[in-house]
Amino acid sequence: xxxxxxxxTTTAPDPGTPPVSVRREALYFAVxxxxxxxxxxxxxxxxxxxxxxxxxxxxxxxxxxxxxxLPPSAEYPFGTNTFGQDILAQFVYGxxxxxxxxxxxxxxxxxxxxxxxxxxxxxxxxxxxxxxxxTNVVLVIPTLAVLLIINAYLGIRSVAMQALLIGLTSWPxxxxxxxxxxxxxxxxxxxxxxxxxxxxxxxxxxxxIAPNMSSYLFMTFILLFGGSILIASSLDxxxxxxxDGVSLGLMLNHANQWSALMLGLWWWxxxxxxxxxxxxxxxxxxxxxxxxxxxxxxxxx
Amino acid sequence: MRQYxxxxxxxxxxxxxxxxxxxxxxxxxxxxxxxxxMVARASISQPEAVAAMQAYYTDLFGLxxxxxxxxxxxxxxxxxxxxxISIWAYPKPVADVILGAVPYTLGLMIPAILLSWLVGNWxxxxxxxxxxxxxxxxxxxxxxxxxxxxxxxxxxxWGFGVVLGVLPVAGGYSFALQPSWSWxxxxxxxxxxxxxFASLFLVALGGWAIGMRNMIIYELEADYSNYLAALxxxxxxxxxxxxxxxxxxQITGLALQLGVLVAGALVTEIVFSYPGIGxxxxxxxxxxxxxxxxxxxxxxxxxVLIANFIIDxxxxxxxxxxxxxxxxxxx
Numbered sequence: 001x002x003x004x005x006x007x008x009t010t011t012a013p014d015p016g017t018p019p020v021s022v023r024r025e026a027l028y029f030a031v032x033x034x035x036x037x038x039x040x041x042x043x044x045x046x047x048x049x050x051x052x053x054x055x056x057x058x059x060x061x062x063x064x065x066x067x068x069x070l071p072p073s074a075e076y077p078f079g080t081n082t083f084g085q086d087i088l089a090q091f092v093y094g095x096x097x098x099x100x101x102x103x104x105x106x107x108x109x110x111x112x113x114x115x116x117x118x119x120x121x122x123x124x125x126x127x128x129x130x131x132x133x134x135t136n137v138v139l140v141i142p143t144l145a146v147l148l149i150i151n152a153y154l155g156i157r158s159v160a161m162q163a164l165l166i167g168l169t170s171w172p173x174x175x176x177x178x179x180x181x182x183x184x185x186x187x188x189x190x191x192x193x194x195x196x197x198x199x200x201x202x203x204x205x206x207x208x209i210a211p212n213m214s215s216y217l218f219m220t221f222i223l224l225f226g227g228s229i230l231i232a233s234s235l236d237x238x239x240x241x242x243x244d245g246v247s248l249g250l251m252l253n254h255a256n257q258w259s260a261l262m263l264g265l266w267w268w269x270x271x272x273x274x275x276x277x278x279x280x281x282x283x284x285x286x287x288x289x290x291x292x293x294x295x296x297x298x299x300x301x
Numbered sequence: 302m303r304q305y306x307x308x309x310x311x312x313x314x315x316x317x318x319x320x321x322x323x324x325x326x327x328x329x330x331x332x333x334x335x336x337x338x339m340v341a342r343a344s345i346s347q348p349e350a351v352a353a354m355q356a357y358y359t360d361l362f363g364l365x366x367x368x369x370x371x372x373x374x375x376x377x378x379x380x381x382x383x384x385x386i387s388i389w390a391y392p393k394p395v396a397d398v399i400l401g402a403v404p405y406t407l408g409l410m411i412p413a414i415l416l417s418w419l420v421g422n423w424x425x426x427x428x429x430x431x432x433x434x435x436x437x438x439x440x441x442x443x444x445x446x447x448x449x450x451x452x453x454x455x456x457x458x459w460g461f462g463v464v465l466g467v468l469p470v471a472g473g474y475s476f477a478l479q480p481s482w483s484w485x486x487x488x489x490x491x492x493x494x495x496x497x498f499a500s501l502f503l504v505a506l507g508g509w510a511i512g513m514r515n516m517i518i519y520e521l522e523a524d525y526s527n528y529l530a531a532l533x534x535x536x537x538x539x540x541x542x543x544x545x546x547x548x549x550x551q552i553t554g555l556a557l558q559l560g561v562l563v564a565g566a567l568v569t570e571i572v573f574s575y576p577g578i579g580x581x582x583x584x585x586x587x588x589x590x591x592x593x594x595x596x597x598x599x600x601x602x603x604x605v606l607i608a609n610f611i612i613d614x615x616x617x618x619x620x621x622x623x624x625x626x627x628x629x630x631x632x
């Protein structure tokens with residue numbers, strides 16, 4: 001799990017520059033940024049594996065296809081586990097559900113974070129006080145502990161449900177960061193102008209404030225995406241993952257539970273870990289690259 | 302300063318209240334009859350355990366009473382330290398079971414958190430704006446911080462425990478020993494502590510190093526740094542000032558990361574079957590021991606709140622602005 005302080009790693013974009021030249025300039029620097037390219041490429045490869053892998057590698061992840069405990073071979077590129085299940089098939093489906101959890105959980109968290117952050121930052125006053133207090137309370141409660149008791153009682157059995165709960169609990173830092181950004185934009189002339197001409201609050205936020213921090217919002221989403229993947233894998237590992245599916249965390253859980261370590265079945269527990277680490281790490285690195293693209297201050301280093 | 306602490310304590314009190322309420326609500330949100338389904342799911346063989354459980358659940362939920370009095374009864378039980386009876390360790394009270402595991406978790410977490418914070422900040426500060434070092438610290442930091450805690454634990458366990466066979470792979474102490482204050486036992490304790498500690502330490506290290514590196518670069522660009530440089534101040538001095546300013550957000554970051562660190566400790570313990578809270582949670586889930594799960598939840602929340610408060614106190618000591626009543630801490 002990341003210990004990067006998301007608020008400090010992503011610097012604020014400079015608002016108020018004309019959008020067309022910014023976009024062209026961003027593209028110019030994006031294709032020349034090594035970090036962004038490497039990160040995006042790795043994520044892209046895994047995304048491809050997750051999307052089309054299950055079609056090409058036509059093996060059921062749950063079926064007992066071969067001899068148990070086979071080391072990697074031509075027939076089973078990642079070998080088989082103690083039940084004779086094909087580990088490559090599990091891996092391919094696991095990558096898919098990893099992206100599902102990241103996209104749904106991170107997306108939901110980003111939406112809630114934006115909603116709370118925008119409203120608190122733009123409205124200020126009592127609304128801000130209440131939302132801020134709410135944010136702080138959710139922030140202090142350890143996410144995994146809450147998910148633990150909810151999952152234990154409700155018995156979460158699908159990836160979507162797991163992602164929903166992760167999204168509902170992991171938004172607070174994003175809300176705080178977005179609130180601070182909104183706060184600094186609120187007093188700008190163009191926002192005042194919109195307010196003076198009678199534009200409604202929702203529209204001001206959507207049309208004036210959000211576009212001016214779009215790069216920041218996108219980077220927040222990426223960090224939430226990576227965070228959701230890590231939380232989901234921890235939950236799966238504890239044994240509170242989706243039961244009617246495969247995931248990389250669940251693979252680690254099984255490997256640990258059926259003593260793959262003692263038996264020396266390294267091909268069982270190494271691939272899922274590499275998968276999670278590579279996807280999340282690549283997301284973070286791409287995020288730093290994006291930061292450099294959008295923030296001129298960081299470019300010449 | 303009084304206002305600063307008052308605000309903090311209010312938030313923490315509110316958080317605890319919310320946590321307890323969530324803890325009370327969730328069993329009642331469950332569709333169907335909670336008592337019957339929980340007794341059925343527990344699938345325990347001892348008849349006296351089933352009877353006790355049924356009686357206890359009915360008594361605790363007090364389903365014939367009004368919701369409000371149920372809620373107050375729940376609080377009353379909590380205040381007296383009554384968390385219910387564990388099903389997995391029947392008939393031990395949940396509070397006792399948890400208190401027996403807490404020292405192991407704390408003994409693992411506190412050194413890992415403090416050391417990784419110190420070493421990570423040091424490494425990050427050293428690497429900032431130094432091309433060669435930065436090119437090693439940054440990628441290593443990103444890989445470490447993206448690694449799931451349990452995977453690094455599994456790799457260390459496999460590498461040092463199984464392949465090399467130099468360190469024990471399971472338990473908090475040798476199974477041949479009984480807990481005592483002998484040197485032999487303490488040695489065994491230390492041996493079993495090394496690998497879980499190392500995995501927690503390593504993952505946390507990466508994040509701190511990256512955070513510190515970014516903060517130092519930011520501080521070195523600030524006006525006061527440029528001013529100092531223009532005055533001809535030595536680099537060491539400028540970096541020292543930058544470090545002192547950069548440490549403040551890292552302290553706030555420590556508070557923000559507590560939840561993640563706790564989660565990391567839990568899964569690490571599970572890998573090593575370390576007899577702390579994490580292993581307890583695993584047993585509770587496997588045995589459908591809901592009282593134990595709810596009890597550990599409250600203990601974790603309480604622990605995180607206390608740690609948050611300690612960090613707040615440290616912040617006041619370190620940052621003079623909070624003492625002067627100016628805006629300093631933002632958590």
